[in-house]
Amino acid sequence: xxxxxxxxxxxxxxxxxxxxxxxxxxxxxxxxxxxxxxxxxxxxxxxxxxxxxxxxxxxxxxxxxxxxxxxxxxxxxxxxxxxxxxxxxxxxxxx
Numbered sequence: 664x665x666x667x668x669x670x671x672x673x674x675x676x677x678x679x680x681x682x683x684x685x686x687x688x689x690x691x692x693x694x695x696x697x698x699x700x701x702x703x704x705x706x707x708x709x710x711x712x713x714x715x716x717x718x719x720x721x722x723x724x725x726x727x728x729x730x731x732x733x734x735x736x737x738x739x740x741x742x743x744x745x746x747x748x749x750x751x752x753x754x755x756x757x758x
Contacts, residue, residue, distance in 0.1 A: 668676065734742075
């Protein structure tokens with residue numbers, strides 16, 4: 664069949680093949696761009712979700728008490744002194 668084609672037909676066939684290759688290349692590039700955009704959106708969503716989770720965790724840490732609620736020794740001593748003074752003053756007024 665290739666022997667039966669004239670020069671103009673061969674040129675037209677090559678031109679059609681080139682146009683087909685260009686269309687396929689453009690379609691592949693469009694698919695890659697769409698996939699890249701989708702991946703970017705997924706990454707942005709993942710980053711946003713991670714930021715929200717971090718804020719929630721930070722707020723939870725601030726609101727929940729932990730083992731760091733122990734009073735320092737100096738604060739306990741001052742509180743004890745205040746209670747003793749209160750009892751002495753109360754006894755003074757009662758008696």
